[in-house]
Amino acid sequence: MEAKDPSPRSSDAKSLANEDDVNCFDWLVEFEEMSDLVAEAAEISHVPAMVSALVLGAGTSALSEALVNEGIVKSVLSLDVEQHCIDFMAQKHKDDDRLRWAVADVTDWHAVEAATQGQRFDMVVDKGTLDALLCAGDCAAYLGTVARAARCGGVLVLSMNFELVSSHLSEVLEWYHHEACPFLSADREKSIREAFASKVGSNMAAAQSDEVSSCAGERLSLRQTYDLLFTPEEKSCYSYEFFLQDTDASRQMREFDESMSLAESLTFLRINQ
Ligand SMILES: C[S@@+](CC[C@H](N)C(=O)[O-])C[C@H]1O[C@@H](n2cnc3c(N)ncnc32)[C@H](O)[C@@H]1O
Incomplete structure (x- = not known):
């Protein structure tokens, strides 16, 4: 999916909200612009009924809330490495028990596992986070997190600046599936x-x-x-x-x-x- 703004760099991503100045903000696109894609992903998944989603690098986006409000899933766990983003969102949605928030580095499986407590998700959603990681992060570890956190037959919905990163992503995916974590071990x-x-x-x-x-x-x-x-x-x-x-x-x-x-x-x- 094309970005409406230039792709964020990881340093931008991490500084999207200062502790004193946290606000709601959606990178790349707003949910309305990707709702068809998300609905289609839910349909083509091999999961009989979509129940849960994991949002990677949630920031202060309205995406997690939209996923439950639009009936795509019944509950969402949102992760971000930035404590102040998570605090802000947890406070903002404190009365909505369909939404959970946790601080975790999505390239650190142990941190994600602690946050998810072993839960596996029907849908994993990332809007703008892999974009940031492709600039400097550990993309292979990120893919490992996706593979472990998604339930068998689940889907990954990825919104990113496609032109900028697609060739790099193909290389990483190829390497991941054939060398790092081959299905046929x-x-x-x-x-x-x-x-x-x-x-x-x-x-x-x-x-x-x-x-x-x-x-x-x-x-x-x-x-x-x-x-x-x-x-x-x-x-x-x-x-x-x-x-x-x-x-x-x-x-x-x-x-x-x-x-x-x-x-x-x-x-x-x-x-x-
Ligand atoms: C470009 S922003 C996108 C935020 C949100 N998904 C949106 O669409 O507005 C990238 C987000 O990824 C988070 N992030 C960057 N590296 C991360 C990591 N290793 N683990 C978890 N979150 C990370 C940043 O804190 C930031 O909130």
């Missing part, structure tokens, strides 16, 4: 290999006794592959139907309609992570 790949071998073995045994006629050999049915590749939590937000759609959409998998080999399963995870 070495441990996960090892356990998938073991589970696959075991399942193929039992298919072969069943085929010999005529219980199973399809998928004998080194392949598993798509249903078996889905059951084996994903954890129960992942399955709760990534249904078998989504898996079939992704399998279908993935060009390398196209020729394999009914079953997958181990190598294809691992390639599928790598491509789609």
